[in-house]
Amino acid sequence: MARTRRKSPKRARPKPTRTTRAPSRPRSVKPAGARSGAAGPGKPSAPGAADPLLARIEGAQHQKFGGATVDVLKVGNGRIKRLVYPPGFRWSTHMQAVVGTDQCMHAHVGFLARGHIKGEYADGCGFEAVAPQAVVVQPGHDAWVVGREPAVLIQFDCEDDTARRFGLPEEHTHL
Numbered sequence: 625m626a627r628t629r630r631k632s633p634k635r636a637r638p639k640p641t642r643t644t645r646a647p648s649r650p651r652s653v654k655p656a657g658a659r660s661g662a663a664g665p666g667k668p669s670a671p672g673a674a675d676p677l678l679a680r681i682e683g684a685q686h687q688k689f690g691g692a693t694v695d696v697l698k699v700g701n702g703r704i705k706r707l708v709y710p711p712g713f714r715w716s717t718h719m720q721a722v723v724g725t726d727q728c729m730h731a732h733v734g735f736l737a738r739g740h741i742k743g744e745y746a747d748g749c750g751f752e753a754v755a756p757q758a759v760v761v762q763p764g765h766d767a768w769v770v771g772r773e774p775a776v777l778i779q780f781d782c783e784d785d786t787a788r789r790f791g792l793p794e795e796h797t798h799l
């Protein structure tokens with residue numbers, strides 16, 4: 625018996641149509657900051673122009689004070705401040721001599737946009753904030769930056785009238 629070669633029928637394979645090619649992708653646009661070597665998401669970003677939280681603020685009065693960077697904007701009858709405290713900053717170490725009081729006698733009302741701060745009142749009561757968090761600190765305190773990231777505080781400020789305007793005591797109290 626002759627071996628019949630069974631020719632397997634060619635499987636009908638639908639030929640892939642080559643007519644529709646995926647449109648070539650537009651050249652990927654690099655995210656802003658990629659060129660300047662800014663850190664990616666999740667990484668602590670280096671101070672640089674690419675980071676809007678640290679970038680130059682048009683119209684602000686810019687100053688360095690005891691190692692902190694302060695930008696002041698007048699708004700209405702108050703001010704908005706951006707305070708950037710570097711890692712290692714501590715009020716009693718870096719500001720006390722400049723200010724000349726035992727404790728920081730300013731009230732701080734604002735929003736901690738980045739970083740981690742801790743502080744202590746004269747009676748030993750402590751406070752702490754980790755961004756993002758609202759911050760209310762009564763006059764009469766020391767405070768410092770925790771960790772290796774700068775702390776960025778956006779503060780609502782009425783100069784010497786801050787405590788009264790925000791209904792805070794003139795000095796830390798339990799009343």
Ligand SMILES: [Zn+2]
Binds near residue numbers: 747748749796798
């Ligand atoms: Zn207390």
